[in-house]
Amino acid sequence: MTTLPTTTKDIPLTEADCTILRSVGLFSVLPADALAALLAQAQVMEVSPFESVFEQEEDATALFVVTGGTVGTLAALNLQDSCLVELLGPGQVVGEGGLFDTGRAPLAARAITTARLIAFPRMAVLASLDASPPFRRRMVAFLSARLRVLVREITQLKLMTAPQRLGAFLLGLTTPRPGPQRIELACERRILARILGMTPESLSRALRQLQALGVRSQGKRGILIEDRTRLQVFRAS
Amino acid sequence: MLSEPDFALVQRTPLFEGLAPEVTRAFVGDARAALFETRTLLFSQGDPADSVFVVLAGQVRLFTLTADGRESILEFIAPGQSFAEAAMFGSGRLPVNAEAAPGTRLVRIPARAILAGIDADAALARKMMDSLARRQRRLIGLISGLKLRSPGQRLAAALLALSAVDFGPTTVHLGVTKAGLASHIGITPESLSRAMARLRDVGVTCQGQKITIADVAALRRYREDQDAEPEAKTET
Structure with a gap:
């Protein structure tokens, strides 16, 4: 029997968890x-901020779906230093x-904010893959998309400079429509700096450089992008 | 029928890497390499995703169109890389547009045999998943290397990968131009020269394509040193 992470508590599944789960493409092909x-x-x-969901190189016990909060994936080169790879939300x-x-596990996962996850035991997922051809197709699609x-x-x-990397990241949070738009960062700026592979000081410098392109900082996590197209041109330059 | 070098490129893509060559050949079937002498739109957003494409030479641009009709480039696909597979296995509709640059050669492998293989054979599908997971692990290693190592440490890592010994002196041959090496480790040719100069302190000397390492173990220690040029990390 697969052992789930020790932080698991006996927490009931809610309707909100199920609604989010039904929206996940990977699981949408499974019959009810x-x-x-x-x-x-x-x-x-339920995992507290900076608490581990799983560690890099430990035997994987489960596949997780985030239903609340933010989880970061981290990759380490050695015992002393790790970098954030991706932020994942509901x-x-x-x-x-x-x-x-x-x-x-090829990387570790930690809660960035208080996070809620559904953990599906690894062996149960593998058995479902064996039993369901559509689930297999979706899993291959999902792994291919993750590689991309x-x-x-x-x-x-x-290839990109620090301001271009920040610009590309911010563009990813916008919707493709003309006109100014305000976005909210899901994490603190020092964490964003780690995701982008730069120091917090470099992030501040990059943000200052983007001001000339109409990118304005608003409070701790708000960013106003006045002209998405200018940022796109800069990213591709 | 694909030539052997073209087939070898297809076999090395993450999707097919874990499969026996005869299985990949069965999937490829009688698909042929196509040459696009001029800029050519391969497919449009919303088209059916009924094939996986592997670039053999040249470059393919993936892009979307914004509400006001402008192009937003997502990425360039290089030789040896595949595209459109996620849509083929997933939604069945292509989420982007793809355009081949002049001179691009690629092979289009129809979905039908691959999907039938995945549906009929869970073990075969598992081999594909294993192969994709292996590639994921390698890419994560590359990302952490790019984010956490300075240019000098990245160069040291690339040279150590070419070394046949674990300690003592050795000589390695680059096998690529310095510009190619710089691109491989994600720095500019100018940064490569500076990184090479820094490695002289740990006994690395360069004569053209020939690199002499005085002590492989010392170079490994430099690669793992947390305090090596922290100000230069990833600022390439």
Whole structure:
């Protein structure tokens, strides 16, 4: 029997959890009875800020769906230093990398804010994959899409300057429509700096440089983007 | 029928890497390489996702159109990379537009055989998932290297990867131009020269394509040193 993370408490699943779960493309192809069977083996976790969901290189025990708060994935080169790879919010899946191949998690996951997750035991997910061809297709699609996100991030890290990386990140939070728009950062700026692979000082400098393109800081987490197109041109320059 | 070098590129993509070559050949079937001499739109947003594409040479641009009709470039697909597979296995509709640059060669592998294979054979699907997960692990390693290591440490890591010994002196041959090496580790050619100059302090000397490492263990220590040039980290 798979052991779930020790932080798991006996927390009941709510209708809100189920609504979010139904919106997750990966699970949407499972028939209602198959999803119910999978849910019967799942557990809800509530994780405090900076508490671990799972650690890098430990044996993967579960696949997680975030239903509340923000979870960050972290990759370490050694015991002393790690970087944030991605921030995941409600409706996003984490832990898929450890389901396959070596069965060990390729990165760690930690709550950034108080987070709520549904943990599906690894063996139950693998059994569902064996039983359901549409679920298999979706999992291959999901893994392929995740690779694309990582390749895009590597390209940005290799080719873009710090202001361009920040601009690309902010553009990703906007919607493609003309006119000014205000976005809210899901994390503190020092955490954003780590996601973007720069120091907090570099982030401040980058933000100042983007002011000339109509990017305005509003409070701790608010950012006003006056002209999305100018930012797009800058990102591609 | 694909040539052997073209097939080898297809086999090395994450989707097919974990499969036996004969399985990949069955999926490729009689798909042929197509050459696009001029700029060509391959597909549009909303088209059916009925194939996976592998770029063999040249470049493909993936983009979306904004509400006011402008292009928003998502990424460039290079030789040896595949695209459109996520939509093919997922929604069945392409979420982006794709355009081949002049001179691009690519192969379009129809979805039908691959989807049938995944539906009929859970073990085969699992091999694909294992292969995709392996690639994910490698990419995560690259990201953490780019984010956490200075240019000098990245160069040290690249040279250590070429070294055949774990300690003592050794000589490695780059096998790529310095511009290619700089691109590989995500720095400019100017930063590469500066990084190479820094590595002289840990016994690395360069003569053209030939790099001499006085002590591989010392270079490994430099690669792992948390205090090595922190101000330069990722500011390339």
